[in-house]
Amino acid sequence: MTRSAQATGVAPRQAATSAAFAMTEGRVALDGRPVLRGIDLRVTTGEVVAVLGANGSGKSTLIRALLGLAPLSGGSTELYGVPPARFRDWWRIGYVPQRLSVGGGVPATVREVVASGRIARQSRLRRAGAADRAAVAMALEAVGLTSRAGDPVGWLSGGQQQRVLIARALAGDPDTFVMDEPTAGVDAESQRHLADTLAALVERGKTVLLVAHELGPIAPLVTRAVVLRDGVVVHDGAPPDGDGHAYEPWPGSRQ
Numbered sequence: 001m002t003r004s005a006q007a008t009g010v011a012p013r014q015a016a017t018s019a020a021f022a023m024t025e026g027r028v029a030l031d032g033r034p035v036l037r038g039i040d041l042r043v044t045t046g047e048v049v050a051v052l053g054a055n056g057s058g059k060s061t062l063i064r065a066l067l068g069l070a071p072l073s074g075g076s077t078e079l080y081g082v083p084p085a086r087f088r089d090w091w092r093i094g095y096v097p098q099r100l101s102v103g104g105g106v107p108a109t110v111r112e113v114v115a116s117g118r119i120a121r122q123s124r125l126r127r128a129g130a131a132d133r134a135a136v137a138m139a140l141e142a143v144g145l146t147s148r149a150g151d152p153v154g155w156l157s158g159g160q161q162q163r164v165l166i167a168r169a170l171a172g173d174p175d176t177f178v179m180d181e182p183t184a185g186v187d188a189e190s191q192r193h194l195a196d197t198l199a200a201l202v203e204r205g206k207t208v209l210l211v212a213h214e215l216g217p218i219a220p221l222v223t224r225a226v227v228l229r230d231g232v233v234v235h236d237g238a239p240p241d242g243d244g245h246a247y248e249p250w251p252g253s254r255q
């Protein structure tokens with residue numbers, strides 16, 4: 001009897017590419033200390049996943065490992081079915097790091113930082129054009145910073161700088177957004193802007209993976225919570241009721 005896979009000739013591996021991220025038994029050691037201790041995580045298209053956990057539980061390290069920024073000491077991870085080292089479609093990922101790191105007197109304007117989000121979309125053959133300028137203008141509008149476009153980013157508040165980073169990711173129109181603590185230390189107005197921006201992304205079927213201490217106004221948009229404790233996943237499922245602050249202890253968590 002012929003097996004169905006042989007009969008159809010369809011490789012079973014194809015299903016894996018629908019996942020934006022797929023980590024299997026992922027391990028990371030920093031300074032010789034295990035920080036991630038065997039993480040299995042698969043994030044599929046259209047999910048809005050919040051990574052929660054106490055300080056030092058490994059949230060940022062997980063995000064960095066998923067993007068190939070922190071090398072694995074064990075296990076494997078893939079972006080859209082491809083290991084990070086061989087991944088080329090970086091325009092598909094919009095990464096919003098925890099903080100803007102253009103201090104030290106770099107006089108970049110808000111518009112310039114946002115425009116840098118178009119780089120993965122450009123090539124040596126095609127320089128910035130009307131489509132890029134339109135995407136930057138739309139991204140600035142989406143985060144409510146159009147009127148500050150010409151200002152040096154250093155003049156903006158922490159919450160506004162966070163919005164610049166989000167606009168930079170929006171400008172690239174990626175499929176997946178990865179945000180490291182977009183709500184941390186951010187004023188109420190910026191949090192509301194973030195919630196509105198996320199709602200529009202969700203509407204368009206984008207995938208979102210974000211790290212948070214507390215979810216605040218974005219809580220209703222989150223479809224799944226992954227809770228870390230000491231480098232392992234102790235809950236993967238329904239998001240918390242309320243603002244996401246009550247992640248520990250987690251009812252029914254895997255201990």
Ligand SMILES: Nc1ncnc2c1ncn2[C@@H]1O[C@H](COP(=O)(O)OP(=O)(O)OP(=O)(O)O)[C@@H](O)[C@H]1O
Nearest residue numbers: 030031033035053054055056057058059060061062
């Ligand atoms: N470069 C590094 N070298 C050594 N240890 C590190 C390094 N970066 C992080 N760590 C340690 O790894 C652990 C996890 O850090 P990580 O930043 O991933 O946690 P986190 O959950 O994101 O924390 P927070 O909520 O405070 O941002 C912590 O104990 C931290 O001290």
